[in-house]
Amino acid sequence: MNPNTQLSSGNSVSLKQKVLPVWNQLGMLIILILLCIIMAIFAPYFTEVNNVLNILKQSSITAILAAGMTVVILTGGIDLSVGSTLALSGVISVMLSNAGFPPLLAMLAGIGTGYLAGVINGYFTAVTKLPAFVVTLGSMTYLRGIAFVISGGLPLVLKNKFFIFFGAGSILGIPTPIYIMMVVYVIMFFVLKYTMFGRHVYAIGGNEEAARLTGIKVEKTLINVYSISGLMAGIAGVVMAGRVISGQPNAGVSFELDAIAAVILGGTSFVGGVGRIQGTIIGVLIMAVLSNGLTLLNVDFYWQMIVKGLVIVIAVLLDKLRN
Amino acid sequence: MSSAVDSQLYRTSKEDRSKEIILSMEAIHKSFSGVQVLRNINLELHKGEVHALMGENGAGKSTLMKIMAGIYRPDSGRIIYKGEEMVWHNPLEARGKGISVIHQEISLSPNLTIGENILMGTKFPKNKLGLVQWDEIFKKTKIVLESIGSDLNPKLRVSELSVAQQQIVEIARALSFNSEVLIMDEPTASLTDKEIDKLFVIINDLREKGVAIVYISHRMDEIFKISDRCTILRDGQWISSHPIAETNPEQLVKQMVGRDLNDLFQKKFSPPVTPQGEPVLELIDVCDKGIVKNISLKIYPGEIVGLAGLVGAGRTELIRAIFGISKMTSGVIKLNGKPVNIKSPIEAMKHGIAHVPESRKEQGLFPNLSVKENMIMNQMHLYRKGGVLQYASMNAEIDKYMKDLGVRAASTEQNVMGLSGGNQQKIVIARWLSIGPKVLLLDEPTRGVDVGAKTEIHKIICELAEKGLAVLMVSSELPEILGVSDRILVMHEGKLKAELSKEEATQEKIMYFATGEIKK
Numbered sequence: 001m002n003p004n005t006q007l008s009s010g011n012s013v014s015l016k017q018k019v020l021p022v023w024n025q026l027g028m029l030i031i032l033i034l035l036c037i038i039m040a041i042f043a044p045y046f047t048e049v050n051n052v053l054n055i056l057k058q059s060s061i062t063a064i065l066a067a068g069m070t071v072v073i074l075t076g077g078i079d080l081s082v083g084s085t086l087a088l089s090g091v092i093s094v095m096l097s098n099a100g101f102p103p104l105l106a107m108l109a110g111i112g113t114g115y116l117a118g119v120i121n122g123y124f125t126a127v128t129k130l131p132a133f134v135v136t137l138g139s140m141t142y143l144r145g146i147a148f149v150i151s152g153g154l155p156l157v158l159k160n161k162f163f164i165f166f167g168a169g170s171i172l173g174i175p176t177p178i179y180i181m182m183v184v185y186v187i188m189f190f191v192l193k194y195t196m197f198g199r200h201v202y203a204i205g206g207n208e209e210a211a212r213l214t215g216i217k218v219e220k221t222l223i224n225v226y227s228i229s230g231l232m233a234g235i236a237g238v239v240m241a242g243r244v245i246s247g248q249p250n251a252g253v254s255f256e257l258d259a260i261a262a263v264i265l266g267g268t269s270f271v272g273g274v275g276r277i278q279g280t281i282i283g284v285l286i287m288a289v290l291s292n293g294l295t296l297l298n299v300d301f302y303w304q305m306i307v308k309g310l311v312i313v314i315a316v317l318l319d320k321l322r323n
Numbered sequence: 324m325s326s327a328v329d330s331q332l333y334r335t336s337k338e339d340r341s342k343e344i345i346l347s348m349e350a351i352h353k354s355f356s357g358v359q360v361l362r363n364i365n366l367e368l369h370k371g372e373v374h375a376l377m378g379e380n381g382a383g384k385s386t387l388m389k390i391m392a393g394i395y396r397p398d399s400g401r402i403i404y405k406g407e408e409m410v411w412h413n414p415l416e417a418r419g420k421g422i423s424v425i426h427q428e429i430s431l432s433p434n435l436t437i438g439e440n441i442l443m444g445t446k447f448p449k450n451k452l453g454l455v456q457w458d459e460i461f462k463k464t465k466i467v468l469e470s471i472g473s474d475l476n477p478k479l480r481v482s483e484l485s486v487a488q489q490q491i492v493e494i495a496r497a498l499s500f501n502s503e504v505l506i507m508d509e510p511t512a513s514l515t516d517k518e519i520d521k522l523f524v525i526i527n528d529l530r531e532k533g534v535a536i537v538y539i540s541h542r543m544d545e546i547f548k549i550s551d552r553c554t555i556l557r558d559g560q561w562i563s564s565h566p567i568a569e570t571n572p573e574q575l576v577k578q579m580v581g582r583d584l585n586d587l588f589q590k591k592f593s594p595p596v597t598p599q600g601e602p603v604l605e606l607i608d609v610c611d612k613g614i615v616k617n618i619s620l621k622i623y624p625g626e627i628v629g630l631a632g633l634v635g636a637g638r639t640e641l642i643r644a645i646f647g648i649s650k651m652t653s654g655v656i657k658l659n660g661k662p663v664n665i666k667s668p669i670e671a672m673k674h675g676i677a678h679v680p681e682s683r684k685e686q687g688l689f690p691n692l693s694v695k696e697n698m699i700m701n702q703m704h705l706y707r708k709g710g711v712l713q714y715a716s717m718n719a720e721i722d723k724y725m726k727d728l729g730v731r732a733a734s735t736e737q738n739v740m741g742l743s744g745g746n747q748q749k750i751v752i753a754r755w756l757s758i759g760p761k762v763l764l765l766d767e768p769t770r771g772v773d774v775g776a777k778t779e780i781h782k783i784i785c786e787l788a789e790k791g792l793a794v795l796m797v798s799s800e801l802p803e804i805l806g807v808s809d810r811i812l813v814m815h816e817g818k819l820k821a822e823l824s825k826e827e828a829t830q831e832k833i834m835y836f837a838t839g840e841i842k843k
Contacts, residue, residue, distance in 0.1 A: 194711050194712045195710060195711065196707060196710075199692075199696060202689070202691060203689045203692065203700060205691075206689040206691045206692060207685070207686075207689050209685060210685070210688060212648075213678065213686055214700050215668050215669045215701055217669065273689070273691040274691050
């Protein structure tokens, strides 16, 4: 009818076509950047180097847990036990270190404990085919119980300097946990993109039945998936012990929920098969920037909880609208 | 004297009743995403009749019934029920007016009692406090059950019942809505002969009460035993309707299958009529714990064997047993003359068996991955260097398959869900060719694929056979079976009923054996 209306409708289509892929790729990164800009404007201290390092340091534990959680959620599963695993790994490594074992060995034992806890989760999920939610809800409880039993319920003060360095030290002015977090993410990126295991994770998450019929060893892959999550929780537990200079049986309570929130914020779908590790680190940082910035702005802690909760729901809603 | 009058009265009233139209469907059209599944269908349903609805797999029977029951809405056409034009907005509305469906899959809640299941969807009797009156539920449902001659205790849990008893509960539920039209979709599929007889007594009883029953079944003997009239559909079109007394099984089969074969692909090259050497795949008395019973067959190199039969005949189950997805309970599988014990798809693959499954979306594709990864998923281990995947080194192999199979995609990095059904199917086939198989098991290789791509896939299958592959192809499309196969096996209720050579096979013959011959 009117050439002008045609022209404008044509434009809007091409605009949509241009904007959508960019949003799909970078949506959450844009939100993170916007969030940083807003914080920088209203809370000038936000951009100080010390504050930035503080944000990264504080988010490192959640980030390491979330890296493992990403792999689990990519297969369509869930791991609720990572907070408890973190506590048990911390307690065991501190006990061994205080008992005179070489610090490196004590730390490896703590990490190994996490790995083992993951293997058990994986076995029950993959081989006996129990729902991951139930299996890890159970291990969340018994692992925490074990941590209390062996520690006698009390925090164990960590004495070894080398061990403490891994959680509380710094290299070239940057806290050690940040390095550990970066190494973990580089490795996980590589594993998911460039190993057969990684691609099988996506295949199983996308279509488990097809994966089975295609000859993928689904059980073995799933056991490895939960083992990786346990391993990450073990690493996080050791770093945490170093940072707070003690092994605490009640460490990491509800950390699994922070990790899950970060993964979901990062665009990984609960259904499985969709998501990237880069998204997860952005999700972790959004949560960290939010709580740091709100604190700087003197927002009451209780209000912070309300804001964070709403951010999670809105982020997932945006994600759904996108699809 | 008076009794003679009575019987005469009864007869006339019965005849009157049988001419009274309770429901008619006029010029019904329906298409799904551009594919026309029903074209100009007319159906008249009389009060107090059993009306058999017949046709091959995919003829449109289920779709038509779903329209009648308000599950789908027709694109055009009218439904006239008790003289009034009706537009169903949902199945509840149709059920409220007296049209009920008993689906092929039983849809009861296994952990609830029979009584609750029967009254599900109605208001439970309540006392003054608004609490459920259990006595009333069981009393009410007992009456319904007794009305169809069943002595089942309504307090039993459905999970404790046999399939036949569950079916009775389904019927009772349908009747508790005061149904005047009852649609039964293959109600005898999982019943024993004795249970079928019982069901027929109930159906007869309902007919006497004036209920109109639409009876969908593939079993010829049942149709002739129970129904009054029949309607035949083929490829979404109405073919004929007539009283069952005026027809015979041969005529019905002819009307169900009579389709033109001219425009479909025909295999040109054939292996020698008397196969040479050793069979690649041999089955001896293979059974599974479900439907498959004592299947023996041989497939020679370069041969395409078509496995025909109706849905539920056990063809897919047989394929799954060969590929190690389900367990064999007895029997032997031999590959190149040697017995093998295949317990999983991984082992089947190692023995050189490839399997293109029945449903692409649910069993074949990885929806979030690229064309490339979907193709290479079986053979990823070949493209690693020190555990690291070398994506670039896959390209040569991928390009070869893209070209050989004529896959049309913008890029191999494209998401696989963006492609057409035909191209997706080619990708699944390519994935299996990459293992260099000796035996190719195809389950409905062209389902949901457009005509052009169908022909291309048929060509691919034939070329593969020419290169020496042994192919076992399940298909519900008779023209496909006839066009591509060198030899045709027909299954019915888990057993092999016939083996036909390419020359002797016709649609009628296959259908005759697939419907289980006629018990005379």
